[in-house]
Structure formats: structure tokens, C-alpha cells
Amino acid sequence: MNFPLIMLIALVVTGVIWLFDIYALKPRRAAGAKEPLLVEYSKSFFPVILVVFMLRSFLVEPFKIPSGSMMPTLLVGDFILVNKYTYGIRLPVANKKIIDIASPKNGDVMVFRYPEDPSLDYIKRVVGVPGDKISYQNKQLTINGKPLKIESLGNYSYVKSGLNFVNANLISEQLGEHNHQTLVQPEAPVLRLGDVRQFSNRENCAYNNEGFTCTVPQGHYFMMGDNRDDSNDSRYWGFVPDRNIVGKAFMIWWNFDDLKRIGKSID
Incomplete structure (x- = not known):
């Protein structure tokens, strides 16, 4: 399993979904309308994945x-x-x-x-x-x-x-x-x-x-x-x-x- 590659893909996917929502979906949503579940998850996971990806890639990485x-x-x-x-x-x-x-x-x-x-x-x-x-x-x-x-x-x-x-x-x-x-x-x-x-x-x-x-x-x-x-x-x-x-x-x-x-x- 290429874990760094999986994390990079997850980072890109969640980031793209979040940006797509900001510039394409959000302006068209009615005021007070609930965000799509996929967008909600992407906004939640993107910062976490970004921090972990940066730490593992450039600072420290755990091994067993x-x-x-x-x-x-x-x-x-x-x-x-x-x-x-x-x-x-x-x-x-x-x-x-x-x-x-x-x-x-x-x-x-x-x-x-x-x-x-x-x-x-x-x-x-x-x-x-x-x-x-x-x-x-x-x-x-x-x-x-x-x-x-x-x-x-x-x-x-x-x-x-x-x-x-x-x-x-x-x-x-x-x-x-x-x-x-x-x-x-x-x-x-x-x-x-x-x-x-x-x-x-x-x-x-x-x-x-x-x-x-x-x-x-x-x-x-x-x-x-x-x-x-x-x-x-x-x-x-x-x-x-x-x-x-x-x-x-x-x-x-x-x-x-x-x-x-x-x-x-x-x-």
C-alpha cells in the first residue's frame, strides 16, 4: 500500500470538492439551505488530511x-x-x-x-x-x-x-x-x-x-x-x-x- 499516494489523492479530492462548492455550488444555494453531505465531509477532512500529509512528508513519519x-x-x-x-x-x-x-x-x-x-x-x-x-x-x-x-x-x-x-x-x-x-x-x-x-x-x-x-x-x-x-x-x-x-x-x-x-x- 502506497500510503503517501493515497493521502495525496484524498487531499486533492477533498480540496477540489471544497473549492467547487465555494465557487460553483454555494452561490446557487438558497439562503439557509444545508450543504451536501459530500461537501460537509470534505470541509471537515481536508484540514486534517493536509496537516497529517505535511507532517509525514516533511517533518516526521511513524514506523513499526x-x-x-x-x-x-x-x-x-x-x-x-x-x-x-x-x-x-x-x-x-x-x-x-x-x-x-x-x-x-x-x-x-x-x-x-x-x-x-x-x-x-x-x-x-x-x-x-x-x-x-x-x-x-x-x-x-x-x-x-x-x-x-x-x-x-x-x-x-x-x-x-x-x-x-x-x-x-x-x-x-x-x-x-x-x-x-x-x-x-x-x-x-x-x-x-x-x-x-x-x-x-x-x-x-x-x-x-x-x-x-x-x-x-x-x-x-x-x-x-x-x-x-x-x-x-x-x-x-x-x-x-x-x-x-x-x-x-x-x-x-x-x-x-x-x-x-x-x-x-x-x-
Whole structure:
């Protein structure tokens, strides 16, 4: 479902009906005559739709986390807010950037349109910006030849809705300005080679049984989930073009299962 497009259509339809009434129907109505029901509804809903459309298009947009690919940073059931203008002002629906403000940085948690199906929104962490050489070998992430600083924080346990990570290692990782936590499952393979697809700029990557090395092309970003051994990300379907960017995740605003997570910032 293309919700922004649906909202745009609703905005245009209600606005046109309201204007048509003002300039064509109202002058012909008898004094004191009741407005048509369709006009009444349009006048009521147009301002609400306009405010919501502007907020979602240019300021903040809510999303719900559907999977465990960003654990432990984000949990299934987290409702998050995404800043829509951090990386520039974009036209609604077309998603074309019209004002450039800033570019994604390594470590940012970013929402973007899935390259293989732009109707789907994905959320991952930026681990490579244009020009970066990304290497993930034996579960160690290296950027431009420098291994990231990591620290083991012990065992991580989480069981919910079939998700079971009692055997995962919790790792502290420094990526750019962000110090965040990731999960590593010792017995899981570094890479599922059979799941790697053909994608644009595939020639920029080299894969083997121990991992991969990719050079990020201009205008693109390399994304990975914090749940490193259970994330469908750029390792498998490639780079995210700038035109697919939606915004930067910055806060958890609700979680029905854990109210303590409300208001938690996303780093």
C-alpha cells in the first residue's frame, strides 16, 4: 500500500470538492439551505488530511518494527519516529530531493525504500558511505582497512514470538560517532552465499566463505542490521541509492510490551 499516494489523492479530492462548492455550488444555494453531505465531509477532512500529509512528508513519519534484524537496538513491536528532513527535503510520493541538507553518516539508523521493491520500507544501519571499502570477514567489520573497535558485553537473551537469541553474544561497536550494540551468534555462518543475488554494481563486491568486501559506489550506501547473523541487508541485495532514502530514525515513541522503551533515543 502506497500510503503517501493515497493521502495525496484524498487531499486533492477533498480540496477540489471544497473549492467547487465555494465557487460553483454555494452561490446557487438558497439562503439557509444545508450543504451536501459530500461537501460537509470534505470541509471537515481536508484540514486534517493536509496537516497529517505535511507532517509525514516533511517533518516526521511513524514506523513499526516488524522483524528482529535490528536487535538489540530495535525490538519487534517498537514504534519509531523518523526525521524526514535530516538528509534533505524531498517531494512527497516522487521522493525527489529538492533541498540538500546533509548526507547519511556511518552509524546512522536509516529508513529507506527496499531496492528490490520500493513499495517496502526497510530500516538498517549505515555502515558504508560513497567511496568506503567495507569488509566483513569472520564476523569483524572493517571500513577502509580499519577494524571497528568492539568489546564483548557477554551473553544476550531474548525470547518472544518465536525469536530466540539465548546463544547470542552482545557486542559493543564504535561506528563513526555512534557507539551501539550488535548481536553475533557464534554458530551461525558469516554469510549465506546462496542468498546473495545479482544487483546493480555487483562488480564492486567480492564474496567468499569467510565474508565479503565491497566498495560503495557514488550516490549509494551500504546497510547492515545490528543483528548481524539474522539480517537481510546489503550483503545480499546490494547498495541503497540516495533516491531511496526516507529518513533518519531518532526515537522510540511506543511499545505495547515494554513501556520503559518509550522515549528512548535511537543510536
